[in-house]
Amino acid sequence: MPKAASRNLLDADPAALGRVIAVVQKIAIASKAAFAADGVTVMQFNxxxxxxxxxxxxxxxxxxxxxxxxxxxxxxxxxxAELAAQAATLRAAL
Structure with missing residues (x-):
């Protein structure tokens, strides 16, 4: 989530989106490793x-x-409790 407020992708500051997607990529890579996943789905709704x-x-x-x-x-x-455990697993992978 970017620091600059926006309702969704449609009104987000284009300059901020590059930084946001870099963080999404970092989390996706960590998530795949942390949960021994075969892949990762990234979704964003507007x-x-x-x-x-x-x-x-x-x-x-x-x-x-x-x-x-x-x-x-x-x-x-x-x-x-399950969410907290998953968050701890993801934090450790980051």
Whole structure:
């Protein structure tokens, strides 16, 4: 998420996007390694019709595994303890 406020990619400062995508790349590489993933999906949604439900620019970095289908976003929050453990694993890889 860039420091300069923007609703999404459509109104973001183009000068900031290069720095943002460099951080996304760093997190994607660390995520793939940290979770021993086969690949990584990077998603970014723009406006409600495009799937955006949180209205500030951000990217979703999702470790992916062969044979495991990407599930649709349910809107439900995952278990906090599980999220904390995953965050610690990712931080260690960074």
């Amino acid at each position: 406006e409600a019709a495009g799937g955006q439900s949180v209205f500030h620019l951000h990217f979703h970095v999702i470790p992916r595994f062969e044979g495991v289908a990407l599930r649709p976003h349910s809107g439900a929050m995952a278990d906090h």
